[in-house]
Amino acid sequence: MNSGISDLTVWLVIVVLGIGTFLIRWSFLGALGDRDMPAWVLRMLRYTPVAVLPALVAPLVVWPAATGGQLDPARMAAAAVTVAVGLWTKNMIGAIVAGALTLFAMLYML
Incomplete structure (x- = not known):
């Protein structure tokens, strides 16, 4: 069954989404990981x-x-x-x- 989407397009979407997901996670862990967060942020994170x-x-x-x-x-x-x-x-x-x-x-x- 040919869906009309090339293999290159599928792999490009996978790689771009992987990079985007990594950057979202890094923004919290890498950029803010060694800094103290305000008490109100920590209080709200407890409810996640x-x-x-x-x-x-x-x-x-x-x-x-x-x-x-x-x-x-x-x-x-x-x-x-x-x-x-x-x-x-x-x-x-x-x-x-x-x-x-x-x-x-x-x-x-x-």
């Missing part, structure tokens, strides 16, 4: 994982590919148990294990 992780996981729970994008009681229960255990114990590993065990148990039962 808390914002990114749910954004990555939520689509997998609400619209899972395994069910064709339909709500799945097993995944919803596992997500609820994970959140509940995390809030109750403040232990991330314990919450993940509890959620995984709930998911496997629910998939087995259903």
Whole structure:
């Protein structure tokens, strides 16, 4: 199947995107890595994982590919148990294990 795009164009796009991605990362690590950041920046950076992780996981729970994008009681229960255990114990590993065990148990039962 010929898409009309030459191999040179594909490789050029890959190289340019790679250089762009490197420069974006370097701008934070290379240029600012040895400098002290203001307290307000450090305070806001603490919330980055808390914002990114749910954004990555939520689509997998609400619209899972395994069910064709339909709500799945097993995944919803596992997500609820994970959140509940995390809030109750403040232990991330314990919450993940509890959620995984709930998911496997629910998939087995259903």
